[in-house]
Amino acid sequence: MLIFKLAYRNIKGAGIRTWLNVVVLSLAFVLIIFSQGMIDGMNEQIITTMQDTEIGGGQYWHHLFDPYDQFTIEDGHGELPVKLQELVNKRLATPMLWVPGSIFPDRRVQAVVLKGIDVDQTIIQLPSDKLKINDKNIIPALIGTRMAKQTKLKIGDFVTARWRDKDGTFDATDVKIVHIMSTLAPRMDSQQIWLPISTLRQMIDGKGHATVLTLKKDIGPVPIVDKWIHRDLNYLLKEIRALIKSKRVSTLIFYGILFGMGLLAIFDTQVLAIFHRKKEIGTLMALGMGRWSVISLFTLEGSLHGVLAYLLGAIYGVPLLVYTSTTGIPLPEITDEMGIAMGSTLYTRYGIPVLLATMLILFLTVVFISFLPTKSIVKLKPTDALRGKMA
Amino acid sequence: MQDTLINIHNLSKHYSIGGGQFSALKNVDLKINAGDFMGLVGPSGSGKTTLLNVIGALDSPSEGSVEVLKLKIENISAKQAAKLRKEKLGFIFQTYNLLPVYNVYENIEFPLLLLQLSSTQRKDLVMQALEWVGLLDKVKSKPAQLSGGECQRVAIARAMVKKPQVVLADEPTANLDARNSHNILQTMEKLNQLLGTTFIFATHDAKVIGYLKRKVTLIDGRVEEDITLPPRGPQC
Numbered sequence: 090m091l092i093f094k095l096a097y098r099n100i101k102g103a104g105i106r107t108w109l110n111v112v113v114l115s116l117a118f119v120l121i122i123f124s125q126g127m128i129d130g131m132n133e134q135i136i137t138t139m140q141d142t143e144i145g146g147g148q149y150w151h152h153l154f155d156p157y158d159q160f161t162i163e164d165g166h167g168e169l170p171v172k173l174q175e176l177v178n179k180r181l182a183t184p185m186l187w188v189p190g191s192i193f194p195d196r197r198v199q200a201v202v203l204k205g206i207d208v209d210q211t212i213i214q215l216p217s218d219k220l221k222i223n224d225k226n227i228i229p230a231l232i233g234t235r236m237a238k239q240t241k242l243k244i245g246d247f248v249t250a251r252w253r254d255k256d257g258t259f260d261a262t263d264v265k266i267v268h269i270m271s272t273l274a275p276r277m278d279s280q281q282i283w284l285p286i287s288t289l290r291q292m293i294d295g296k297g298h299a300t301v302l303t304l305k306k307d308i309g310p311v312p313i314v315d316k317w318i319h320r321d322l323n324y325l326l327k328e329i330r331a332l333i334k335s336k337r338v339s340t341l342i343f344y345g346i347l348f349g350m351g352l353l354a355i356f357d358t359q360v361l362a363i364f365h366r367k368k369e370i371g372t373l374m375a376l377g378m379g380r381w382s383v384i385s386l387f388t389l390e391g392s393l394h395g396v397l398a399y400l401l402g403a404i405y406g407v408p409l410l411v412y413t414s415t416t417g418i419p420l421p422e423i424t425d426e427m428g429i430a431m432g433s434t435l436y437t438r439y440g441i442p443v444l445l446a447t448m449l450i451l452f453l454t455v456v457f458i459s460f461l462p463t464k465s466i467v468k469l470k471p472t473d474a475l476r477g478k479m480a
Numbered sequence: 481m482q483d484t485l486i487n488i489h490n491l492s493k494h495y496s497i498g499g500g501q502f503s504a505l506k507n508v509d510l511k512i513n514a515g516d517f518m519g520l521v522g523p524s525g526s527g528k529t530t531l532l533n534v535i536g537a538l539d540s541p542s543e544g545s546v547e548v549l550k551l552k553i554e555n556i557s558a559k560q561a562a563k564l565r566k567e568k569l570g571f572i573f574q575t576y577n578l579l580p581v582y583n584v585y586e587n588i589e590f591p592l593l594l595l596q597l598s599s600t601q602r603k604d605l606v607m608q609a610l611e612w613v614g615l616l617d618k619v620k621s622k623p624a625q626l627s628g629g630e631c632q633r634v635a636i637a638r639a640m641v642k643k644p645q646v647v648l649a650d651e652p653t654a655n656l657d658a659r660n661s662h663n664i665l666q667t668m669e670k671l672n673q674l675l676g677t678t679f680i681f682a683t684h685d686a687k688v689i690g691y692l693k694r695k696v697t698l699i700d701g702r703v704e705e706d707i708t709l710p711p712r713g714p715q716c
Contacts, residue, residue: 094593374565377563377567377569378566379559471538
């Protein structure tokens with residue numbers, strides 16, 4: 090009880106020194122928790138964005154289709170079986186048809202994948218409704234901003250598209266760019282041109298054909314269908330999760346640096362404060378305070394600084410953390426160009442276990458670095474401590 | 481016959497400096513009685529502060545025996561030493577060593593908190609000590625707001641508040657002007673007479689020596705002279 094009373098009196102009496110200490114500590118706490126939330130949010134958002142814009146709740150692939158083998162695209166499509174067509178009819182899935190081809194923008198040839206999509210789909214975030222036009226003589230086409238940049242195509246431009254029909258004969262037609270979309274997913278943008286699936290099916294004479302069937306998110310159990318391979322989220326996210334895992338080392342280094350910076354701030358304030366008070370420690374011992382009482386007093390003071398720092402941090406940190414997790418942090422365009430489907434806004438994420446663990450580690454660190462130097466100072470003879478001799 | 485509070489026999493204190501050894505005290509024999517108002521006098525480096533520290537259980541003897549209030553300093557644990565300082569000894573330092581974040585009242589109250597006295601007892605004793613040193617009007621002041629003389633008076637009040645048997649004062653007037661020095665010394669002399677507290681000074685200040693009843697001169701760690709001084713005449 091006496092130690093609590095003295096610690097409270099010391100903290101109160103130290104005035105501005107206490108508050109400087111608490112402000113620095115709280116900044117370190119908030120910065121570390123915020124950066125942790127940013128890294129977690131980034132990882133989570135990459136996966137969420139990929140689901141929203143590309144893979145939905147999973148996919149069916151035509152058994153001959155392999156997205157990593159360009160040569161399989163030509164034959165990797167077929168008519169949707171009844172069971173899968175039922176999912177499409179119930180709006181639980183949307184088909185996509187992939188056809189390899191070329192376009193000729195500005196008298197240059199460029200290999201592309203012509204991709205057919207249902208103009209009324211709402212399963213993935215792609216403005217396919219822009220492909221709905223009234224003029225039946227025009228084939229509408231949708232491209233992404235990256236593709237527009239690569240080909241210098243603009244809205245209203247016509248471009249010749251060439252493909253092989255089902256007999257392997259080259260065919261060509263002009264398509265009109267009706268919309269340039271800004272998509273978060275580079276894999277839905279670069280080197281591809283989106284057409285209404287009904288038009289593309291006519292172009293290759295493949296009634297009811299599809300390459301990929303993308304399922305609605307959280308669809309639940311799905312049927313097993315012959316010649317169509319179900320790819321669940323575990324499979325489709327395998328690569329991105331591996332990427333995140335491989336990045337974990339660099340993330341840990343980044344986190345370690347931040348943590349180190351925070352700890353340095355804590356170390357600076359706590360340890361220097363305690364070493365600065367060597368003479369005071371000597372005086373306390375000369376006045377009859379026992380060694381463990383001195384250690385307890387200074388450790389308690391450090392711990393109370395930690396508690397105050399959490400309270401202060403909560404005052405400005407909680408609104409900041411809530412704001413960044415709800416409104417988000419705008420990201421510069423450069424992150425889009427890095428080829429990561431992350432979105433224009435980063436939403437920080439704070440998992441309760443991680444948050445509590447981080448807070449606990451930080452708090453224990455403060456306690457530890459309050460305890461350690463005091464312990465070494467009280468090991469000195471009181472005469473040495475009174476003289477301010479180094480421990 | 482007066483009670484012997486402190487009995488020092490054949491005390492030596494050595495320090496290792498570099499590769500060699502330095503002897504701060506050499507075969508010191510001394511008896512200090514209850515109610516003494518004595519000074520350890522000598523030039524810098526003569527061993528005054530070292531002897532004071534050993535008596536105060538802040539340091540331990542290298543050789544010999546030091547018995548303070550029936551406790552052998554060479555044998556006591558750190559815990560026992562802390563208890564002795566807390567209950568029986570008072571310290572006055574050259575640089576006051578007040579706790580900077582506490583006000584005058586809190587600084588003087590501190591030793592009583594360690595003794596776990598009730599708040600009423602503490603208040604009574606602190607007010608009494610403030611009255612002895614004439615600082616009743618500075619109760620709320622922090623050390624930084626006080627003059628050197630006032631700080632030393634607070635330090636005296638802090639040392640005296642628990643009414644210790646022995647007060648150890650290391651160069652208590654070194655940082656004070658003549659007027660303040662005399663004020664401080666008169667206060668301590670008054671408390672010595674009022675409470676019978678034993679005062680031991682480490683000093684080479686002639687003003688302090690003028691107030692002593694007994695003077696022990698140390699030269700190079702040895703007791704060169706131990707004399708009882710005649711009582712002071714009336715002050716002008």
